[in-house]
Structure formats: structure tokens, C-alpha cells
Amino acid sequence: MAGIAAPRMAHSEPVIPDWVTVAGERARGYGMPAGQEAHVQRAIIEPFKDIAPSFSFSGTPHQRLRGTITPSGLHFEVHHGGRPNVDPEQHRLMIHGLVERPLKFDLDSLGRYPMVTATHFLECSGNSLFNAIMPEPMQAGCDVLHGLLSNTEWTGIPMSILLEEAGVKPEGLWVVAVGNDGPSLARSIPIEKLMDDAMLALYQNGERVRPEQGYPMRLLLPGYEGNMNVKWLTSLWVTDAPAHTKDESGEYTELLADGSAVKFTFGMGVKSIITHPSATMTMSGQGYYEISGLAWSGSGPIRRVEISADGGQSWAEAELVEPVLSRALTRFRLPWRWEGAPTLLMSRAEDSTGAVQPTRSEWKARYDPSNFLHNNAIQAWQITSEGMVQNVYA
Ligand SMILES: Nc1nc2c(c(=O)[nH]1)N[C@H]1C(S)=C(S)[C@@H](COP(=O)(O)O)O[C@H]1N2
Ligand SMILES: [Mo]
Secondary structure, eight states, X not given: OOOSSOOOOOOOOOOOOGGGSSOOOOOOSSOOOOGXXXXXXXXXXXXXXXXXXXOEXXXXXXXXXXXXXXXXGGOOEEESSOOOOOOTTTOOEEEEESBSSOEEEOHHHHTTSOOEEEEEEEEOTTTTHHHHHOSSOOOOOHHHHHOSEEEEEEEEEEHHHHHHHHOBOXXXXXXXXXXXXXXXXXXXXXXXXXXXTOEEEEEETTXXXXXXXXXXXXXXXXXXXXXXXXXXXXXXXXXXXXXXXXXXXXXXEEEBTTSOEEEOOOBOOOEEEEEESOTTOBOOXXXXXXXXXXXXXXXXXXXXXXXXXXXXXXXXXXXXXXXXXXXXXXXXXXXXXXXXXOEEEEEEEEETTOOBOOOHHHHHHHBOTTOOTTOOXXXXXXXXXXXXXXXXXX
């Protein structure tokens, strides 16, 4: 492809930069990104700083990343009571309640169990909350707007193996999972999900799960809302009914337009965002660009992503970058020319069940105006004639 962005070389004289004239740095124990990349950080988002200082979260800077795996140090965080300093020597996982043999595991004994590895996204059901409730679109990047979303290669023990060892009684239909942090975050999970594809995650992108993500162990429920993926997991209490904990009754329940409420919205909806270009960026002149972004669904693999550059009148199918994994972030790409005119860019994903992303107004119509959970509406970016990329509602 000729003439994208590189200037023609004027001459072929060799250039000797300073760094080749001195000895380089020696090997080191743990690598870090280049110092010049130090600005690539999670966005710290603290809307409740004054009323609840340890309820804090940070967003993955998707506008600065280009693959599908989220570097562990940039995985988003949601801490309801801050990040506890768990001592792995003292930490235990208990399986109790409606089981034949109540069991208590320490980290060492867990290391002997068979493990699986799978790549999955994790998304907070509060992701994209500002677009849900702000009357005017907030001008911020993908880190603030959609950053409560990450994608990791997780390794750990299938939950079915641990539950089978404990011997779940026939009346055991639900499991209340509890975290070892101040708020004792607790969620009720149907036993089928735990027996199906749930994992006790011990490793994140090959290394031990980071403290932010639940060191030394977390529950991983592929495709289910972030909140249920209990970090610093310490107890699995097998019961015959959901416990209706504060976390599921008070916090993670959606109020509908008709005044009723839906509890237990487990799966995350089909969704996509264009990360390049995206809000806060400036186009560097007319001509060739690669539109690139991320698509995912809690129900299965992404089947199709379409891009519109005319506000939704016409759509072009983007290329999905292999491998397209179930309940993992999938990158899409589409070559494009920007002719310098104002442009409304949108992406619309469809998953393997045929579910398609709603427009923002379709999504808003289902809920009470106060609801910000499970916002999977189409994101629109406006490119102005000056090349500024802005967040707009369309
Ligand atoms: N014990 C415990 N587990 C928790 C939380 C928490 O505060 N405490 N936050 C939950 C929420 S709301 C989300 S979205 C995810 C975030 O996981 P992450 O911080 O690893 O991205 O963890 C969930 N598990
Ligand atoms: Mo969350």
C-alpha cells in the first residue's frame, strides 16, 4: 500500500544515534515498559471519593492498546472496599454448606490440582455508566468511558473439580461466593454455572493473579457480570436458594422503565467500541486510516462487526482478527479513508446467538432514567472537520 504516512527518504546516509556508542543496560529481573510509555496508565475514576473513599475503580486505556490481551498492570479495577493486603500463607478457601465433605484449601494444596487455561473478558456491569446517565455526552477517552473492561489469559482449577471433591448434595442449587476483603463481597451463583465453565483463577497472563485482581485467587465466571467474579475468594457456601446479599439486591439490580426491577442479570450483552479513532484523539490529516476496535459478548463468540461512517445509514463489515474466542475480546479492523469531512463513526456487533447491539435510545427506553447497569448501546464518535474526535449520542 503506497502513500499512507511515511515521507520519502531524502538520502541514504547512515545515522549513528547516541545509544549505539555506549554500552546498553544489563539484564534485569522483571521488565517494565519503556520509560517513554510511562503515560500509559489506568484512568483512576473516583466519583464517590468523598462519600466512600475506598470504593475506587480504574479503567483500562483501550485507546492506547492495539491487541486483545490486556497487560496485567493495566487490567481495570473495581474495589468496593479497597484492595486488601492478603497474606497467601494465611488465606484459605472453604467449600461448605450442602456438601458431603466440607473442605478447606490452602494455596499450596491447590497447586496440585489439574488446571485449565482460557482467555476471557471481564466487564463490570457498571461499564459505560457515564454514557448511560449523563445528559450531555462526557468528553473523555475509552479508558474513562468504557475502561471497566479487560481481557486476560486466565489459568486455574475448574470449579467442578473442587465441588465434586466436596460432593454437592442434590439440594445444593446455589453457591454464595464470598471475598476476603473488608466488605466481604458476596454473590449467589447458580450451581450449573460453577459446574459448567467456572474457574478458580490462580494465574493471570501466566503469572500469579495480581493483587488488584484478587491475589492469590479469584472466581472467574466467563461472560458473567464483573461483580460476580469474586476476588480474594475465601468461601463457597452451597445453599438451596440465593442469599439476596447486599451486593446483588442493593447494588447490582436494574430498575426498568415500568418501575419494576430485574435482579440477577448474569450475562453481559453483546457490545463493541471503536478504539482507533476514539474520543479525545485528533486525526493527523486526511487519507488512509485503519479503524480498529474491540467486540465481545457474554453469550458466545462474536459473529460480525459492522462499521458505519455515515451515522448508521450504511454499514460495512469489518475483519475479525483471529482467533475469535468465545466470551473474549475480539479485535476488528477496517481500512478507511477520511476525506476531511465531518463524520459520524459507529460500530455494531452481533454474537453467535444473533443478538445485536441496541442504539442508545433503544437501550435507554427499557430502563428507568437512573439505571446505568448493563449499558451495551452503540457508541458513536463524531469526527469534526478539524479532525477532533468527540463522544456523541446518536
Ligand atoms: N471480593 C471482592 N470481589 C470483587 C469486587 C470487590 O470489591 N471485592 N469487585 C467486583 C466488581 S464490581 C468487579 S467489576 C470485578 C472487577 O474485577 P477486577 O478489579 O479484577 O477488574 O470484581 C468483582 N469482585
Ligand atoms: Mo463491577
